[in-house]
Amino acid sequence: MNTDNVIEYRLTDEAWDGYKGFLERLVESKRCRTICEIGGGANPALDQDFVRRHGLDYVIVDISAEELAKAPAGYRTRVLDVSQPLTGEEGTYDLVFSKMLAEHVADAPMFHRNMCRLLRVGGTAFHFFPTLYSPPFVVNILLPERLTYWLLNIIQRGREKSGRNAKFPAYYQWCRGPIAGQFRRLESVGFAVRQYIGFFGHPGYYKRVPPLERIHRAIAAWFQRHPIPLLTSFAYVVLEKR
Numbered sequence: 001m002n003t004d005n006v007i008e009y010r011l012t013d014e015a016w017d018g019y020k021g022f023l024e025r026l027v028e029s030k031r032c033r034t035i036c037e038i039g040g041g042a043n044p045a046l047d048q049d050f051v052r053r054h055g056l057d058y059v060i061v062d063i064s065a066e067e068l069a070k071a072p073a074g075y076r077t078r079v080l081d082v083s084q085p086l087t088g089e090e091g092t093y094d095l096v097f098s099k100m101l102a103e104h105v106a107d108a109p110m111f112h113r114n115m116c117r118l119l120r121v122g123g124t125a126f127h128f129f130p131t132l133y134s135p136p137f138v139v140n141i142l143l144p145e146r147l148t149y150w151l152l153n154i155i156q157r158g159r160e161k162s163g164r165n166a167k168f169p170a171y172y173q174w175c176r177g178p179i180a181g182q183f184r185r186l187e188s189v190g191f192a193v194r195q196y197i198g199f200f201g202h203p204g205y206y207k208r209v210p211p212l213e214r215i216h217r218a219i220a221a222w223f224q225r226h227p228i229p230l231l232t233s234f235a236y237v238v239l240e241k242r
């Protein structure tokens with residue numbers, strides 16, 4: 001498969017700043033009506049106003065009732081573990097999507113197979129996730145959970161107190177930039193890969209040391225011009241159910 005016009009490289013700021021717009025354009029351009037967000041937890045990605053204006057049937061799935069309870073009132077929610085085989089609702093959705101969920105799922109093949117099952121033929125899956133082997137996520141995998149939780153609260157001050165930013169165990173299965181293996185894996189469960197954007201940089205980790213942040217941004221910009229897909233920090237993947 002020629003992946004030249006599927007793969008792009010950008011900078012991480014664009015991934016975060018542009019996420020809402022990217023998702024909303026996907027909903028509008030694909031004329032999606034039935035939408036399932038996976039791992040929406042405390043922070044559903046689509047505003048209720050957008051949902052109402054577009055007449056969407058939008059449900060948020062999460063493994064944790066406690067996280068869902070932190071979401072603003074008015075969303076339709078369901079407690080489900082997407083690493084377990086899902087039954088029912090086959091072929092129901094035009095769009096399934098996730099943001100910062102894929103790295104937390106302990107069985108990636110099952111997760112993506114579940115997504116394929118929930119979609120109608122031609123339906124779209126969109127996932128935004130951190131990727132290996134970006135240094136902060138390698139550290140997150142190697143160090144014990146309690147230590148990384150403590151470190152994260154030092155690096156990103158205020159996070160702990162916000163109560164809407166809990167830390168969840170991360171496995172990073174199938175969380176890579178646009179390498180050939182990712183295409184093979186996602187195709188093996190029934191998807192065609194339509195867009196794969198790798199994002200370089202993780203400047204949020206250096207906010208408290210501005211000179212380091214500036215150097216880091218220059219390195220990330222260099223990688224954007226000379227990409228090494230295994231060194232992206234985040235990715236957007238847009239898939240179509242075959």
Ligand SMILES: C[S@@+](CC[C@H](N)C(=O)[O-])C[C@H]1O[C@@H](n2cnc3c(N)ncnc32)[C@H](O)[C@@H]1O
Binds near residue numbers: 038039041043081168
């Ligand atoms: C890092 S939070 C992201 C929440 C939200 N998407 C956001 O961007 O703020 C990860 C979410 O995934 C949920 N989650 C983790 N494993 C899951 C699973 N196997 N099935 C469904 N949800 C899961 C967690 O409960 C949590 O709400």
